[in-house]
């Protein structure tokens with residue numbers, strides 16, 4: 001099978017397209033013919049070696065978490081999944097494997113694909129939308145809240161704005177001038193251009209601050225939180241680990257770090273929100289597998305509009 005691999009840690013130039021053996025199946029896995037995958041920042045953090053304490057020194061490595069495709073083989077204990085079913089999901093980023101024509105994956109990491117989306121669109125969903133859903137829920141997402149989403153135009157943020165709106169919260173999205181119109185289109189009630197205005201007011205304004213971009217600190221954000229307000233960040237740091245413990249004993253405002261975990265229940269909730277027309281992936285661009293190095297470079301620039309997708313079947317853009 002064709003796969004994008006790395007034989008060493010390094011820049012996007014280290015990505016190569018190569019023939020690899022098809023992965024073998026365990027009893028609780030299905031073999032998915034991958035039609036599309038998408039880029040998440042963790043992919044290039046692994047590629048450049050920033051997480052080598054987790055990813056080790058075994059090469060070649062096939063990176064990639066997100067996938068959408070068709071089951072071609074099912075292990076003995078796969079709970080009714082069978083060849084021909086269309087699925088989407090997210091493999092553990094450290095394990096990777098989605099930048100390839102075939103992926104062996106546990107059924108706990110997938111769910112039936114949203115019927116209203118093409119494979120390219122469905123592959124844009126899992127990691128970013130799960131992080132948004134789980135992060136907002138960790139912060140106590142409820143109807144009627146006022147929520148600030150920092151990094152509202154990125155993969156995670158673009159889903160967070162839509163999910164918060166679907167839960168009937170009022171949303172302020174933070175982005176640069178180039179993305180103001182996009183964030184309005186996503187449904188934000190208000191948009192703050194961080195190039196012109198500080199996203200954090202000095203008065204208690206928000207019930208929940210979801211920092212999808214991951215660069216805010218709780219110590220600065222808390223002044224903008226109402227009583228009982230919660231702060232959730234996508235990126236760990238020493239400061240944020242401190243505040244996630246300290247905030248529990250200090251008062252009623254809370255600070256949290258989200259670590260996304262795939263599960264069929266949340267994937268199914270996202271599928272329902274998508275097929276009901278309440279949220280949809282915002283696609284920055286679609287690259288063929290052969291140009292995955294370009295897709296990585298674009299993601300590393302840090303200013304994508306929504307998700308960068310990689311198609312393994314560029315000729316097949318029909319919805320299934």
Ligand SMILES: NC(=O)c1ccc[n+]([C@@H]2O[C@H](COP(=O)([O-])OP(=O)(O)OC[C@H]3O[C@@H](n4cnc5c(N)ncnc54)[C@H](OP(=O)(O)O)[C@@H]3O)[C@@H](O)[C@H]2O)c1
Nearest residue numbers: 041131151153154155156175176179234258259260303304
């Ligand atoms: N903890 C977890 O489980 C988990 C899961 C998924 C992702 N993450 C992390 O979450 C972060 C975001 O992921 P992503 O997929 O959304 O990344 P992404 O799609 O690459 O995010 C790009 C967005 O970041 C925005 N941005 C850049 N500088 C900004 C700034 N100073 N303030 C506010 N927004 C800014 C950009 O908007 P402008 O172009 O308008 O500036 C752009 O739209 C990454 O660090 C990723 O590793 C963590």
